[in-house]
Amino acid sequence: xxxxxxxxxxxxxxxxxxIAALExxxxxxxxxxxxxxxxxxxxxxESSSESFSKRSSQNHSSIEFKGYKCDSYLLHCHCPRxxxxxxxxxxxxxxxxxxxxxxxxxxxxxxxxxxFGHENHMSPDNHFQDIKRIIAASSTxxxxxxxxxxxxxxxxxxxxxxxxxxxxxxxxxLADMGVQNIITFDAHDPRVVNSIPINGFDNYMxxxxxxxxxxxxxxxxxxxxxxxxxxxxxEGGMNRAVYFSNVLGVDMGMFYKRRDYSTVVxxxxxxxxxxxxxxxxxxxDVIIVDDMIASGESVLDVAKKLKDxxxxxxxxxxxxxxxTEGMEKFDEYYEKGYINYVITTNLTxxxxxxxxxxxxxxxxxxxxxxxIIDTLNKDGSTEPVLxxxxxxxxxxxxxxxxxxxxxxx
Numbered sequence: 084x085x086x087x088x089x090x091x092x093x094x095x096x097x098x099x100x101x102i103a104a105l106e107x108x109x110x111x112x113x114x115x116x117x118x119x120x121x122x123x124x125x126x127x128x129e130s131s132s133e134s135f136s137k138r139s140s141q142n143h144s145s146i147e148f149k150g151y152k153c154d155s156y157l158l159h160c161h162c163p164r165x166x167x168x169x170x171x172x173x174x175x176x177x178x179x180x181x182x183x184x185x186x187x188x189x190x191x192x193x194x195x196x197x198x199f200g201h202e203n204h205m206s207p208d209n210h211f212q213d214i215k216r217i218i219a220a221s222s223t224x225x226x227x228x229x230x231x232x233x234x235x236x237x238x239x240x241x242x243x244x245x246x247x248x249x250x251x252x253x254x255x256x257l258a259d260m261g262v263q264n265i266i267t268f269d270a271h272d273p274r275v276v277n278s279i280p281i282n283g284f285d286n287y288m289x290x291x292x293x294x295x296x297x298x299x300x301x302x303x304x305x306x307x308x309x310x311x312x313x314x315x316x317x318e319g320g321m322n323r324a325v326y327f328s329n330v331l332g333v334d335m336g337m338f339y340k341r342r343d344y345s346t347v348v349x350x351x352x353x354x355x356x357x358x359x360x361x362x363x364x365x366x367x368d369v370i371i372v373d374d375m376i377a378s379g380e381s382v383l384d385v386a387k388k389l390k391d392x393x394x395x396x397x398x399x400x401x402x403x404x405x406x407t408e409g410m411e412k413f414d415e416y417y418e419k420g421y422i423n424y425v426i427t428t429n430l431t432x433x434x435x436x437x438x439x440x441x442x443x444x445x446x447x448x449x450x451x452x453x454x455i456i457d458t459l460n461k462d463g464s465t466e467p468v469l470x471x472x473x474x475x476x477x478x479x480x481x482x483x484x485x486x487x488x489x490x491x492x
Contacts, residue, residue: 099150118453168198172216191432232430251278336361365393
């Protein structure tokens with residue numbers, strides 16, 4: 084196992100760990116569960132000291148470490164529905180005194196339910212209700228944490244007209260129900276934490292996983308100002324691009340959107356044009372970083388404009404690949420040579436056909452989630468997890484030295 088996963092095994096967990104994975108993310112939860120199992124099983128064997136290993140084994144047998152080593156930490160739970168479409172949360176084993184982590188993918192639209200004989204696809208609203216149902220059915224847990232990789236209503240994070248602030252209301256509702264920690268990834272606007280100032284709220288980013296995926300697929304990249312550039316597709320993604328460029332030591336550029344604010348199409352003001360700010364991209368490999376692909380219109384337009392400016396290879400890295408309007412346009416742009424690779428994480432549902440696309444790469448986040456859960460279960464600091472700078476630098480050094488890339492995620 085990677086050294087990233089070695090923690091202080093003498094640290095007493097808050098309570099026995101339980102993971103309540105809703106149907107929306109069972110596949111990811113199983114991977115996370117497996118990583119935690121292997122991590123905890125291997126703790127003792129990783130110690131070179133026989134006496135330390137013996138002492139840690141004795142510690143794990145004590146009452147404070149009850150449930151520390153299990154074959155699985157997954158909790159049996161689900162949300163069955165009545166014929167009317169109404170539902171209830173059902174937890175099929177005791178959670179009394181447990182440190183409960185509820186995992187849900189509110190963007191998984193592949194799941195369906197029946198109401199009055201009609202089949203309906205699960206919406207984010209349905210998934211969020213299921214989270215609350217499992218919370219309500221787990222009132223005897225010592226602590227409740229929610230892992231919601233794709234933040235519910237994350238794009239409705241501010242008020243510009245007479246409109247609701249759904250994301251803030253949802254976070255307040257979870258806090259009022261007793262949730263102590265909320266874990267999400269690449270929140271559209273992390274300032275929504277201001278709505279729950281005295282609750283735990285962690286927003287994790289996947290730059291390490293993106294860079295590792297790129298370096299594994301392309302062995303001929305030159306990571307310097309003359310050969311690579313980081314691109315933000317809009318002003319809202321500047322922080323992501325700045326971090327990438329700083330940690331890799333390369334320049335960055337930015338597109339800004341000119342919108343027609345006199346018109347509303349599909350709930351948003353249409354983009355009239357993308358204007359570029361930055362150095363010359365001719366002959367350089369470019370990495371476009373963003374939080375999500377929704378329709379994909381914006382990032383594809385940026386990719387084409389970069390190719391028009393003679394960019395070499397185009398990598399698109401987004402945490403969430405939603406593809407709300409299908410993948411036909413991406414297929415077309417790949418065939419025309421406008422894009423080389425599209426990389427997203429496995430934090431939200433992806434269509435099976437996407438995984439087969441020649442341009443698609445998946446950045447696995449399961450080990451990172453396992454580390455987050457294990458660290459929080461012991462009330463450890465997550466600061467090293469939040470900032471992967473040193474791991475990225477090690478990764479780049481290994482790449483240049485032609486070493487096998489480290490296995491940590």
